[in-house]
Amino acid sequence: MKFKGVYLIEGRPATQNLTPGQNVYGEKLIQEGEVELRLWNPKRSKLAAAIINGLKEMPIKKNSRVLYLGAATGTTASHISDIACEGTVYCVEFSQRSFRELFVNSADRNNMVPILADARNPHSYLHLVEKCDVIYQDVAQVEQAQILIDNAHFYLKDCGCVMIAIKARSINSAKGPKSVIKAEISKLKKYFKILESLDLGPYEKDHEMTIGELKKISVR
Amino acid sequence: MKAHIYKSVLGAFAVADGKIIAFEPFPSDVEKIVKKLFEDTPEEKRIIKKLKKYEIISGTPPDLDVLLKKAGIARDEYNKLLKKVTIASAGTKIGIFRRDKMIIQAVEAREDVEEALNIISERIREWYSLHFPELDSAVYDHEEFVELIKKHGSKDNFPEEFGGESSLGADLPGDDIAILKQFASQIADIYRFRDKLDSYIESAMEDIAPNLSLFAGSAVGAKLLSQAKGLENLAKMPASRLQILGAQKAMFKHIKKGAPPPKHGVIFQHPAIKTAKWWQRGKIARSFSGKAAIAAKADAFSGKYIADELKRGFKKRLKEISEKYPEAPQKMRIIRYTPEKKKRRKK
Numbered sequence: 001m002k003f004k005g006v007y008l009i010e011g012r013p014a015t016q017n018l019t020p021g022q023n024v025y026g027e028k029l030i031q032e033g034e035v036e037l038r039l040w041n042p043k044r045s046k047l048a049a050a051i052i053n054g055l056k057e058m059p060i061k062k063n064s065r066v067l068y069l070g071a072a073t074g075t076t077a078s079h080i081s082d083i084a085c086e087g088t089v090y091c092v093e094f095s096q097r098s099f100r101e102l103f104v105n106s107a108d109r110n111n112m113v114p115i116l117a118d119a120r121n122p123h124s125y126l127h128l129v130e131k132c133d134v135i136y137q138d139v140a141q142v143e144q145a146q147i148l149i150d151n152a153h154f155y156l157k158d159c160g161c162v163m164i165a166i167k168a169r170s171i172n173s174a175k176g177p178k179s180v181i182k183a184e185i186s187k188l189k190k191y192f193k194i195l196e197s198l199d200l201g202p203y204e205k206d207h208e209m210t211i212g213e214l215k216k217i218s219v220r
Numbered sequence: 221m222k223a224h225i226y227k228s229v230l231g232a233f234a235v236a237d238g239k240i241i242a243f244e245p246f247p248s249d250v251e252k253i254v255k256k257l258f259e260d261t262p263e264e265k266r267i268i269k270k271l272k273k274y275e276i277i278s279g280t281p282p283d284l285d286v287l288l289k290k291a292g293i294a295r296d297e298y299n300k301l302l303k304k305v306t307i308a309s310a311g312t313k314i315g316i317f318r319r320d321k322m323i324i325q326a327v328e329a330r331e332d333v334e335e336a337l338n339i340i341s342e343r344i345r346e347w348y349s350l351h352f353p354e355l356d357s358a359v360y361d362h363e364e365f366v367e368l369i370k371k372h373g374s375k376d377n378f379p380e381e382f383g384g385e386s387s388l389g390a391d392l393p394g395d396d397i398a399i400l401k402q403f404a405s406q407i408a409d410i411y412r413f414r415d416k417l418d419s420y421i422e423s424a425m426e427d428i429a430p431n432l433s434l435f436a437g438s439a440v441g442a443k444l445l446s447q448a449k450g451l452e453n454l455a456k457m458p459a460s461r462l463q464i465l466g467a468q469k470a471m472f473k474h475i476k477k478g479a480p481p482p483k484h485g486v487i488f489q490h491p492a493i494k495t496a497k498w499w500q501r502g503k504i505a506r507s508f509s510g511k512a513a514i515a516a517k518a519d520a521f522s523g524k525y526i527a528d529e530l531k532r533g534f535k536k537r538l539k540e541i542s543e544k545y546p547e548a549p550q551k552m553r554i555i556r557y558t559p560e561k562k563k564r565r566k567k
Contacts (some may be wrong), residue, residue, distance in 0.1 A: 088299065109301050116310035127227045127257045130284035136325050154280050173313060174475050185561055 002059040005083035013040040013051045015082035019108045025080040042203045045076040048163045049203035057162035057195045057211045063087045065132040067155050069119040070139035072098045074105035081112040090129045096120050119147050122154045136163045140170040145187040160214050168206040177206035223271050224279035229253050229305045230291045234262040235282045238292045242267045250304045289525045319428045320451040327446040330417045353387045373397050377392035431515035434527035443486040455520030463509035479557045499548050500541050507537045
């Protein structure tokens with residue numbers, strides 16, 4: 001196991017199935033002794049890509065409360081739900097079309113809560129989400145950094161961590177991706193101590209996964 | 221002393237210094253909870269009454285485990301209730317009938333139907349030509365071709381002028397003619413459905429966006445709605461964006477490589493722009509989109525009827541343009557775009 005809850009099968013990550021016998025997006029189910037694993041596809045999940053590319057910091061643990069912004073249809077979220085099997089994954093998604101699938105995919109997972117809301121307005125789910133250990137964000141928006149900071153203000157515990165997939169093309173499609181990503185990370189540095197940052201290629205082009213830790217209030 | 225009033229799906233809590241000082245539970249009915257979360261509730265009012273000595277402040281969510289302990293509910297049960305509430309809440313947004321969403325799907329359906337019709341019309345032409353090849357070259361229009369086969373079936377039944385008697389093609393037994401007739405009939409039905417789609421789009425557009433329909437025409441208007449993904453979205457756009465909706469490929473080429481910018485997107489399909497003289501198109505497109513944008517805003521927000529005014533203004537501008545720029549500019553500028561810097565693409 002690379003991290004607790006993340007298995008490696010011939011170099012490819014997999015998670016223990018919270019709902020044995022079912023797959024969520026057509027992924028392969030593998031029986032490893034008594035345990036059923038779900039193969040994690042790096043081409044469809046940025047977190048899997050990060051793990052394959054050598055991710056060192058993995059703040060999501062067995063009992064983590066995770067706020068997932070931009071859950072889409074729940075592909076990555078389902079794996080996070082596997083890992084945080086004794087915790088909760090709050091999945092915030094804005095698109096009604098994606099939400100329909102997110103709803104289906106989370107129906108049998110008691111720890112996966114689908115929320116139809118706009119992550120740019122953290123107020124709108126104030127009554128539904130608790131303070132979390134980890135905020136995982138994958139929204140393709142121009143104001144990505146600000147969205148993370150606003151949500152962290154409401155929903156991140158004091159020693160909490162953030163994981164953000166930065167998509168250069170969504171921020172500025174004309175400028176060079178490296179400089180766009182650098183600028184975005186420097187916006188985050190004011191509130192978070194950057195623990196790690198890695199490129200997600202070849203699985204995703206011009207994407208970076210950045211892991212940060214919330215700075216103490218006095219330092220921000 | 222400061223207290224924070226927090227609403228969860230379980231009810232309203234008052235929290236001070238991490239401790240719960242008041243709790244008013246909600247009823248367990250999911251629909252009622254959804255309502256209460258987004259409105260002022262009697263539960264909250266009761267708590268405020270109890271907290272006379274406290275200053276009420278707003279804050280971030282308190283520790284859920286503390287709330288659960290006070291309410292006497294386990295995590296699992298809480299999660300189940302929470303999910304019911306989030307799904308019911310989502311249902312209130314998803315389940316709303318919105319005609320503009322219907323139009324967007326209808327427009328895309330129309331494009332799909334058109335593509336499909338082209339494919340199967342070509343197919344039946346080839347297939348029927350085994351029997352009556354001369355008909356393919358005689359009839360140019362697909363719909364007409366298909367109606368003829370549906371009506372007559374075998375080439376022997378065609379009127380003399382079609383030349384069925386002297387045709388080179390093979391004679392077909394009953395079953396084989398029958399399948400072709402059925403194919404033709406199905407295709408004819410789809411042509412009729414395509415027309416129904418057009419009238420649906422037209423009447424739906426006139427219903428939800430009368431100004432835009434009258435000014436730009438329901439066909440172009442519907443395409444604009446489809447590109448913008450909704451009437452409100454369209455109304456919020458600047459006119460310059462409306463102008464190039466549908467020409468995104470050309471627009472990105474312009475931004476990234478310095479190609480000349482597109483003058484028009486889907487609005488090109490409007491006769492005022494399509495049939496205009498090439499050197500006037502840009503100006504006409506700009507005036508058109510300015511007024512179309514205003515029409516969309518009126519439809520989305522004010523509901524006032526301003527289409528006549530807009531049309532008058534546009535006609536006036538058209539006249540101006542044709543008078544001011546009657547002749548093509550003297551030298552035809554050969555536009556060659558040079559990329560700003562040569563990028564070597566990493567393979």
